[in-house]
Amino acid sequence: MEICIYTDHIGRIYCTNINSTKTIHNKINETIVESEVTEQDVQTLTIDNCNLDNLTLTNLTVSPYVTRLDICGCTINALCSEAFADFSSLKGLFIKENTINQIDRQALKGLKHLKWLHMWKNKNFNALPEEFLSDLSSLERLDLIKNEDMNVIQNTSFNSLTKLMHLAIRFCGINEILGNSFVNLTNLKALLLDDNNISKLHKDSFKGLYNLTLLSLSYNFLTELPEGVFQDLVSLEEIGLANNKIEDLPDTTFDKLINLKILNVSHNRIYKITKGLFKNMLNLERLNLKNNNIQEIENNSFDKLEKLYEINFSHNQLRYLPEYLFKNNKSLIHIHLHINNIESISYNIFNNLTNLTHLYLSNNNIKNLEVKCFEKLSKLQYLYLDNNKIEILDKNAFKQLFKLEYLYLQNNHISILPNEAFHELPSLKELHLSNNSIHTLKHNCFEGLNNLMDLYLDGNKIENLPLDVFKQLSTVTHLKLSNNLLNILEPEVFQPLISLRYLCLDDNNIENPEKEYFKYLKQLKLLNLSDNNIRYISGFTFSELKRIDTLYLANNKIEQLSSTTFAGLYNLNSLHLENNDLNKLEPHVFTNLTALKYLCLNKNKLEYWDANSFDSLINLIYLDLDSNGIQNITAEKFKKNSEITHLNLRNNKLRYLETNLFSGIKKLNHLDLHNNEIDSLPDGIFDFLPLLVYLNLSYNAISHISNKLFANLNKLENLFLEHNHIQVIESEAFCNLDKLRRLDLSHNKIHIFCNIFNSLESLVNLNLSNNSINVISDKIFAGLKNLEKLFLQNNKIVDIQCKAFHDQNKLRRLDLSNNKLEIIHCNTFVGLTAISNIHLVNNSISKLFVDAFEPLKTLAILELEGNPLPSDIFDKFKQLYYNSKDGIFRDGIFD
Helix, strand or coil: CCEEEEEHHHCEEEEECCCCHHHHHHHHHHHHHHHCCCHHHCCEEEEECCEEEEECCCCCCCCCCCCEEEEECCEEEEECCCCCCCCCCCCEEEEECCEEEEECCCCCCCCCCCCEEEEECCECCCCCCCCCCCCCCCCCEEEEECCCCCCCCCCCCCCCCCCCCEEEEECCCCCEECCCCCCCCCCCCEEECCCCCCCEECCCCCCCCCCCCEEECCCCCCCCCCCCCCCCCCCCCEEECCCCCCCCCCCCCCCCCCCCCEEECCCCCCCEECCCCCCCCCCCCEEECCCCCCCEECCCCCCCCCCCCEEECCCCCCCCCCCCCCCCCCCCCEEECCCCCCCEECCCCCCCCCCCCEEECCCCCCCEECCCCCCCCCCCCEEECCCCCCCCCCCCCCCCCCCCCEEECCCCCCCEECCCCCCCCCCCCEEECCCCCCCEECCCCCCCCCCCCEEECCCCCCCCCCCCCCCCCCCCCEEECCCCCCCCCCHHHHCCCCCCCEEECCCCCCCCCCHHHHCCCCCCCEEECCCCCCCCCCCCCCCCCCCCCEEECCCCCCCCCCCCCCCCCCCCCEEECCCCCCCCCCCCCCCCCCCCCEEECCCCCCCCCCCCCCCCCCCCCEEECCCCCCCCCCHHHHCCCCCCCEEECCCCCCCCCCCCCCCCCCCCCEEECCCCCCCCCCCCCCCCCCCCCEEECCCCCCCEECCCCCCCCCCCCEEECCCCCCCEECCCCCCCCCCCCEEECCCCCCCCCCCCCCCCCCCCEEECCCCCCCEECCCCCCCCCCCCEEECCCCCCCEECCCCCCCCCCCCEEECCCCCCCEECCCCCCCCCCCCEEECCCCCCCEECHHHHCCCCCCCEEECCCCCCCCCHHHHHHHHHCCCCCCCCCCCCCC
C-alpha cells in the first residue's frame, strides 16, 4: 500500500511502498495539502521500502527546504547523476539498507552545503566511484558502515573533502590502506577504520593527518606496522590497535605520537615490551596491552610515562616483574596484572606508587609476599590477590596500607592466620579468605581491623574458633563460616560481634545447637545452619535472636520440633526446614511466629500434622509441602492461614480432596498438586479460589473434567493437566477461563472434543500432544484468536478439515509430527498469516500441494522428514521459494 504521511512535531514526510519517483512527487504534494502545511514546513523527508528504477529526486516542491533526507530499505536500479541537486539546503543525507545496482559518479553533485553523509549496510556498494564525493566541499562527517562489498579505497576518493572532521569506514571489508589515501583531509579529527579486513598499511597511509586526534584500527588483520606509518600524527591523542595479529612493536613505532593519551594494543600476539617503545609518549595516560603473549617487560620501559594513570597487562604470560619497573609512574591509579604467571612480588616493584588505588594480581602463581612489598602504596583501596598459591601470610605483608578497604585472598593455600596479619589495615571493610586451607586462627589474627564489615572464611578447615578471635570486630555485619569443620561453638566467641547482622554456619558438623550459642547476637537478622548434622534443637535455642527475620535449617536430620523450638522469634519472616526428617508437627509448634511469611517444609516425611500446627501463622503467604508423604489433607489444617497465596503440594500421595479443602485460603493464586494420586476432583473444590492464577494438576490419575470444575477461576492464566488419564472433557469445562494463556492437556487419552476451547480468547499456548485425536475439525479451535503455539504431535490424526486454523492468524508454531496424515490440501493452512514453524515429521504424507504453503509469507522452518513424498516435490519448493522475495526455502531443510 502506497503511504505518505506528515508528522507535525518533527516536520517530516514519510513515504513507503512507492515504486516510482513520479508517484513520490504526487504523494508528497497530496500530503502537504491534506496536512494543511506548506513546503517550508517540511524539514525531513524519508523514503522507505520503495522499488525504484532510476532515483532522481528532481522537481520536488519540498526540495529547497529539506535539511535531512533518509533513503532506507529500497531497491534502486540506478542512483542517477545529480539525483539530489535540488536539495539546496540539505545538511544530512542518510542512505541505509538499500540495494543499489548502479551509482553514477555525479550522483551527489550539487550538495555543496551537505554536512553529514551516512551510508550504512547498502548492497552492491563495492567501491566509491571516481569523483563521487568531489562536490561535497562542506562535508564534515562521513560514515561508510557495513557496506560489506566495498573492499577498496582509492587514494583519490576523499581529496575534495577538505573540511571533513569525522570519517568512519567500518565493517566494509577493506583489506588495504594505500599511501596518501587521506592526504588532503587536513582538518580530520577522527578516523575509524575498525572491523575491516585490513592486513597491510603503507608508510604514507596516514600522511598529512596533522590534526587527527583519534585513530581506530581495531578488529583487523594487521601483523606489523610499517616504520614511520604514524609520523604525521603529531596531534593524535588516542589510537586503537586491539584485536589484530601484531607480534612485534619496534622501538620507533610510536616515536612521533608525542601527544598520545590512550594506547590500546590488546588482543594481539606481542611477546615482548622493550625499554625504548614508549620513550616519547610523555602524555600517555592509559596503556592497554591485555590478552597478548607478553613474557618479558624490560626494565625502564615505562620511565617516561609520568602521566600514566592506568596500565593493563592482564591475560599475558608474565612470570616476573623487574624491580623499579614503575619507579617514575607516580600518577598510576590502576594496575592490571591478573591472569599471568607471576610467581613473586618483590619490595621494590610498587615502591613509588603513592597514588595507586587499585592493584589487580589475581590468578597468578604467587607463593610468597615479601615483607613490606606494598608498604609505599599509601592510597591503595583495592588489592586483588585471589586465585594464587599463597601459603604464608607474614604479619608485615600489608604494612602501612592505611587506606585499603577491600582485600581479596580467596582461593589460595593459606593454612594459618598469624597474629597481627592485618594489623595495619584500619580502613579495611571487606576481607575475603574463602576457599583456602585455613585450620588455625591465631588469637590476634584480626587485630587492627577496626572498621571491618564483611569477613569471609568459608570453604576452609576450621574446627575451632578461639574465644577472643573476633574481639576487635565490633563493626562486622557479615560473617561467613560456611563449609568448615566446626562442631562445637562457644557462646563467648561471638560476644564482640555486636553489629553482626548475617551469620552463615552452613555446611559444618554442628549437631546440637544450644541456646547459649547465639545469646549475644542481639542484632542478627539472618542465621544459616543448613547442611549440618543437626538432629535435635533444644527449646529456646533462638530465643535471644529478637531481630532475626530469616532462619535456614535445611538439609539436616531434624526429626522433631517442639512448641518452644522457635520461641521468641517474633520478627521471623522466612523459615527453611526443607530436606530434614520431620515426620510430624506437634500442636502450636510455630507458636508466636505471627510475622512468618515463608515456610519451607518440602522434602520431609510429613504424612500428618496436627490441625493446630499452623494456627499462629496468621501472615503466612508461602507454604511449601513438596515431597512429603502426605496422603490426606483437610480444610481444618489451614483454618487460620487466610493470607496464603502460594501452596505447593507437589510429589505427595494425595488421592482424594474434600470439596471445602481450600475454603479458608481464598487469596491463593498459585496451587501446585503435580505428581499425586488424584483420580477425581469434586465439583466446587476450586470455587473458593477466585484469585487463582496458576494451577498444576499434572501427573495424576484424573479421567474426567466436568463443566463445573473450573467455573469460578476467571483469573486463571496457567492450567497444567498433562500426564493424566483424561478421556472426557465436558463441552463448557473451560468456558469461564477468560484469562487463560497456557493450557497443557498432553499425554492423556482424549479422542474427540467439540467446542471446548471456544471461550479461551487469551490462550497463547495449547498442548494436545500424545493423545488419541484422529480428526481436526473445522471448528475445533474456533475462538482461539491469540494462539501462538499449538502442539498436536503424537496423536492419530488422519485428516485436517478445511478452515481448521481459520482463526489462528497469530499462530507462530504448529507441530503435527508423528501422526497419520496422508495428504496436505491447498487450503489446509488457510488463516496462518503469522506462522513461522510447521512440523510434519513422520506422517504418511504422499501427496502434498505446494500451493498450500505459498500464502505463508512468514514461514521460516518447514520439516517434512520421514514422509513418502515424491522426489520432485523438493524441486517444486525450490522453484516456489528461491525466487520469492519472502521465500522460506533454505538449503538443508529437505535433506
